[in-house]
Amino acid sequence: MEEEAEKEKMVKVYIMGREFEVPATLNIVKAFEYAGYRFVRGIGCRGGYCGACATVYRFKDDYRLNFALACQKAVENNMYLTILPFMPAEKAIYDLNNLKPRGSVLLELYPEIARCVACNTCTKACPQELEVMDYVQAAIRGDIEEVSNLSFDCIQCGLCAMRCPAEIVPYNVGQLARRLYGKYIAPQAMHTHKRVEEIHACVFDEELDNYSLLAKEDVEKLKKIYVEREIKVG
Amino acid sequence: MERGYPEYMLESIEFVKKTRERRLKEIPELMTLEEREEILRQYHPDYKEDGKRIVKVGANAGEFMPHEVADLIEAYPLIEPEQIDLSTIDYDSDILIIGAGGAGLTAALWAVSSGADINRILMVTKLRMGDSNSKMSQGGIQAADCEDDNPTLHYLDVLGGGHFTNDPDLVKWLVREAPMIIKWHEELGIMYDKDEEGCMFVAPGGGTCRKRMHSCKDYTGMEIVRVLMDEALNLDIPTLEFTSAVELLMDDAGKVAGAVLWDMEKEDYFIVRAKATLMATGGFGRLHVQEFATTNHYGATADGLVMANRVGARIIDMDSVQYHPTGSSYPEQIVGLLCTEKLRGRGAQPVNKYGEEFVYPLEPRDVESAAFIRECAKGNGLVTPTGMPGVWLDTPLIDILHGEGTIEKEFSAMFLKYARFDIDMTKDPIFVYPTLHFQNGGIVINKRTGVVGVEGLFASGETTGGVHGKNRLMGNSILDYCVYGRRMGIYATEYVKNATVGKLSLDHVTKYVDLLEEAGIPKERKAPILLPEYRGERTISHALPLLG
Numbered sequence: 001m002e003e004e005a006e007k008e009k010m011v012k013v014y015i016m017g018r019e020f021e022v023p024a025t026l027n028i029v030k031a032f033e034y035a036g037y038r039f040v041r042g043i044g045c046r047g048g049y050c051g052a053c054a055t056v057y058r059f060k061d062d063y064r065l066n067f068a069l070a071c072q073k074a075v076e077n078n079m080y081l082t083i084l085p086f087m088p089a090e091k092a093i094y095d096l097n098n099l100k101p102r103g104s105v106l107l108e109l110y111p112e113i114a115r116c117v118a119c120n121t122c123t124k125a126c127p128q129e130l131e132v133m134d135y136v137q138a139a140i141r142g143d144i145e146e147v148s149n150l151s152f153d154c155i156q157c158g159l160c161a162m163r164c165p166a167e168i169v170p171y172n173v174g175q176l177a178r179r180l181y182g183k184y185i186a187p188q189a190m191h192t193h194k195r196v197e198e199i200h201a202c203v204f205d206e207e208l209d210n211y212s213l214l215a216k217e218d219v220e221k222l223k224k225i226y227v228e229r230e231i232k233v234g
Numbered sequence: 235m236e237r238g239y240p241e242y243m244l245e246s247i248e249f250v251k252k253t254r255e256r257r258l259k260e261i262p263e264l265m266t267l268e269e270r271e272e273i274l275r276q277y278h279p280d281y282k283e284d285g286k287r288i289v290k291v292g293a294n295a296g297e298f299m300p301h302e303v304a305d306l307i308e309a310y311p312l313i314e315p316e317q318i319d320l321s322t323i324d325y326d327s328d329i330l331i332i333g334a335g336g337a338g339l340t341a342a343l344w345a346v347s348s349g350a351d352i353n354r355i356l357m358v359t360k361l362r363m364g365d366s367n368s369k370m371s372q373g374g375i376q377a378a379d380c381e382d383d384n385p386t387l388h389y390l391d392v393l394g395g396g397h398f399t400n401d402p403d404l405v406k407w408l409v410r411e412a413p414m415i416i417k418w419h420e421e422l423g424i425m426y427d428k429d430e431e432g433c434m435f436v437a438p439g440g441g442t443c444r445k446r447m448h449s450c451k452d453y454t455g456m457e458i459v460r461v462l463m464d465e466a467l468n469l470d471i472p473t474l475e476f477t478s479a480v481e482l483l484m485d486d487a488g489k490v491a492g493a494v495l496w497d498m499e500k501e502d503y504f505i506v507r508a509k510a511t512l513m514a515t516g517g518f519g520r521l522h523v524q525e526f527a528t529t530n531h532y533g534a535t536a537d538g539l540v541m542a543n544r545v546g547a548r549i550i551d552m553d554s555v556q557y558h559p560t561g562s563s564y565p566e567q568i569v570g571l572l573c574t575e576k577l578r579g580r581g582a583q584p585v586n587k588y589g590e591e592f593v594y595p596l597e598p599r600d601v602e603s604a605a606f607i608r609e610c611a612k613g614n615g616l617v618t619p620t621g622m623p624g625v626w627l628d629t630p631l632i633d634i635l636h637g638e639g640t641i642e643k644e645f646s647a648m649f650l651k652y653a654r655f656d657i658d659m660t661k662d663p664i665f666v667y668p669t670l671h672f673q674n675g676g677i678v679i680n681k682r683t684g685v686v687g688v689e690g691l692f693a694s695g696e697t698t699g700g701v702h703g704k705n706r707l708m709g710n711s712i713l714d715y716c717v718y719g720r721r722m723g724i725y726a727t728e729y730v731k732n733a734t735v736g737k738l739s740l741d742h743v744t745k746y747v748d749l750l751e752e753a754g755i756p757k758e759r760k761a762p763i764l765l766p767e768y769r770g771e772r773t774i775s776h777a778l779p780l781l782g
Binding site: 025026027030033034035036037038039040041043044045046047048049050052072073074091093094095096128129148152153155156175178179180181182183184186187188189190191192193195196199204205207208209211212213215216219222223225226227229230231232233 | 267361362364365366367369370377378379380381382384385386387389390393394398400402403405406409410411413414416417420421422423424425426428430431432433434438442443444445450451453455456457460461464465467468470476498499529531532565566567568571572596620646647650651654655765767768769770772773
C-alpha cells in the first residue's frame with residue numbers, strides 16, 4: 001500500500017509562471033511534457049550529457065535562483081521553472097595547428113577572463129558541480145593543465161556564462177584549454193603511432209583478408225578460430 | 235548522504251553485501267556458443283514472435299521487422315509532392331549532410347580536409363549541432379593499438395559478437411582504421427585517458443579478447459563530439475540547426491539529388507540541391523521497440539531509414555535490436571539511462587535480489603541482457619515502487635578492486651547521476667534492467683559508404699547496417715561513426731568532382747504513395763516522425779491546430 005501511495009503523489013509546479021499538477025516521480029523535462037508541452041528547443045539527449053536543457057528555477061516565497069539540468073532534476077513542490085532555449089555566448093575562432101601551448105594563449109583569445117572578480121557565481125550555477133571559478137582563475141594564470149582537468153566534466157550548458165557579471169564564457173575557455181592540453185601537453189601515445197605505421201605497411205592485411213574470405217566461404221572454420229582465441233583481459 | 239532506496243530494496247542490498255567477499259574470488263563462467271544461442275532464443279526480445287511482422291512495401295517488402303519499424307516503412311510521407319515548389323533552389327550544394335552528430339561532423343571535417351569547397355557543404359540537423367547518441371556514449375572506443383593486441387583479434391571479436399552475421403569487408407575497414415582514428419583524435423586535442431608515458435588506459439568490454447577500450451573518463455562520446463563541434467565551428471562549416479530533412483529529392487536520371495528540409499520552428503520548407511547527399515541520421519531508440527525504455531537522445535527516430543527506403547535503399551538486420559543490459563531502472567527520474575558497460579569492465583557484477591551472481595559479467599550485450607531478463611522472469615529480481623523490474627549491479631566492487639576513489643575518478647558522470655538522487659554507488663549497488671540502446675542494422679552500404687543500389691546517396695553511423703551484424707560490441711559504435719564518417723567525407727568529396735545533377739523530382743514519393751495505397755496502409759500513419767510524442771493524454775486528445 002505504501003508503494004501505491006508513492007506512485008500517486010502529485011506536486012504543484014509553475015511552468016513559466018503557469019500552474020500545473022504533475023506526478024512527483026517525474027524529472028523536469030517529463031513534467032513539462034506531462035503538462036502538455038512539446039519540446040523543440042531546450043532538449044537534447046535527456047540523459048545529462050548534452051547541456052541543452054539548462055534550467056533556472058526558484059521556489060515559491062523564496063527569492064533565490066537555482067540551476068539544474070531539466071533531465072537530471074526531480075520536480076519538487078512549488079517550483080517555478082524555465083528552461084533556457086539558447087545561450088548567446090561568444091566562441092573564439094582559431095586554428096589549433098597555429099597555436100602554441102603557452103599559458104598566455106587563453107588570455108589572448110579570451111581577454112575578458114582578466115575581468116574575473118572571483119565572485120564564485122559561475123561555480124554556484126554549475127549543474128555539473130564543477131569548480132568553475134577555480135578554472136577561470138587557473139586560465140588567468142595560464143595553467144592549461146589545471147583548466148583542462150577542472151573543466152573536463154563540462155557539458156557546455158552555458159549557465160556559468162549567463163550568470164557571470166564579468167561576461168566571461170568559462171565553458172569555451174575550458175574547451176580551448178582541453179584541446180591545447182590534448183594536442184600539445186599530454187604525452188603522445190607512441191604505441192598507437194607504431195600501430196598506425198604497421199597498418200600503413202599492410203602488416204595485418206593478409207590475415208584480415210584471410211578472415212574475410214573465411215567469413216564468406218567457411219564460417220565454421222572462422223568460428224573455431226574465434227572460440228579458440230586466447231582471452232587476455234585480466 | 236542519505237540512502238535513496240526504499241526499505242525493501244535496502245534489505246536486499248544487505249544480501250548483496252554479504253556475498254561480496256566470496257564473489258571477489260568466484261566469477262561465473264563464460265557461456266559456450268550453444269548456451270548463448272539457447273538463452274537468446276528463450277529470453278531475448280528479438281525472438282518474441284509477436285514483436286514483429288512482415289513489411290508489405292518498399293525495398294524490404296516480405297521481410298520481418300519490429301512493428302515499430304514496420305510502422306515507419308508502411309507510412310505516408312509528411313509532405314504531398316504537389317505542395318512542394320521545386321523550381322526555386324534555396325541551397326545549391328555539392329555535399330548535403332543530414333545529421334550533425336558523430337558521423338555527420340566527422341564526414342564534414344574530412345570532406346573539408348579532402349578538398350571539398352566549404353561553402354558548398356551544408357550540414358543540417360533537427361536539433362542543435364552535436365545533439366546525438368554519439369555525444370552520450372560513455373565507456374569508450376575500441377582500437378587494437380596495444381602491444382598484445384592487433385586488428386585481426388579485433389576482427390574476430392566483432393564477428394563473434396555479431397554472431398558472424400556482419401558484412402566481413404565492412405568489419406575489415408572498421409578494425410584496420412581504428413588506430414588511425416585514435417591518432418587523428420589525438421591531433422585534434424581529444425583528451426584520452428593515458429599514463430604519464432602516453433600509454434593509453436585500456437579496459438575490456440563484453441565479448442572482447444583483449445583490453446581495447448579507450449576512454450575519456452565516462453564522457454568518451456561527449457569529449458569526442460564537443461571537439462568535433464569546436465573544429466566545425468572554427469572552420470565555419472555551413473550548418474542549419476532546428477531544420478529537419480523530411481524527404482530526399484531525386485533527379486531525372488534517378489540519382490539522389492538533395493532533400494526537402496523543414497524548419498522545426500518556423501514550419502516552412504526549403505529545397506536543397508546537392509550532388510552528394512550524406513545520411514548521418516543516427517538510430518531509432520525513441521521508437522521504444524516492445525515498449526522498452528531507451529538510452530537514446532530525443533531525436534533518435536530513424537528518419538534516415540524512412541527517407542532512404544523511399545528512394546530504394548535496402549535495409550538489413552532490422553529484426554535485431556540492441557538492448558543494453560544495464561539501463562537505470564531506479565530511480566524513476568532516470569529510468570532507461572545508460573550505465574556504461576565499463577562498470578563491468580572494471581569489476582562490477584550483476585547479482586540478483588538474494589545477492590547471488592547469475593551470469594558472467596561480460597558476455598556480448600544481447601546474451602547479457604537475455605540473462606538479466608531470465609533472472610527477473612524467474613522471480614529473482616526486484617520491482618521498484620513505480621513498477622520497474624531489475625537486478626543489482628554491484629558497483630562498490632570497483633573501489634574494492636582498484637582502490638578507493640576509482641569510481642569518482644573514472645566514472646564521474648555516473649557517480650554524479652546517482653548522487654543527485656541520494657544514491658552513493660561507491661557504497662551501494664545500483665539497480666538496472668535492459669534498455670533499448672542501439673540499432674544494429676540499417677541501410678546497406680559498401681566500403682566507400684555508398685548506399686548500395688542508389689547513386690548520389692551515402693550513409694554512415696548508426697543508420698547503416700552490416701558493420702555490427704545482429705549484435706554490436708561495446709566501443710564499436712563510436713569507432714563505426716569515426717571510421718565510416720571519415721570515409722563518407724572522403725569518398726563523397728571524390729564523387730562530387732565529376733557528379734552532375736539533373737532536374738529535381740519527387741516522383742519517387744508519388745510512386746511510394748501508390749504502393750502504400752495498393753497495400754491498404756491506413757492513411758493516418760505518417761513518417762518520418764522527427765520527434766517522439768510524450769505529451770500528456772489530455773493535450774493530445776484535445777489538440778486543435780487553430781493557427782494552421
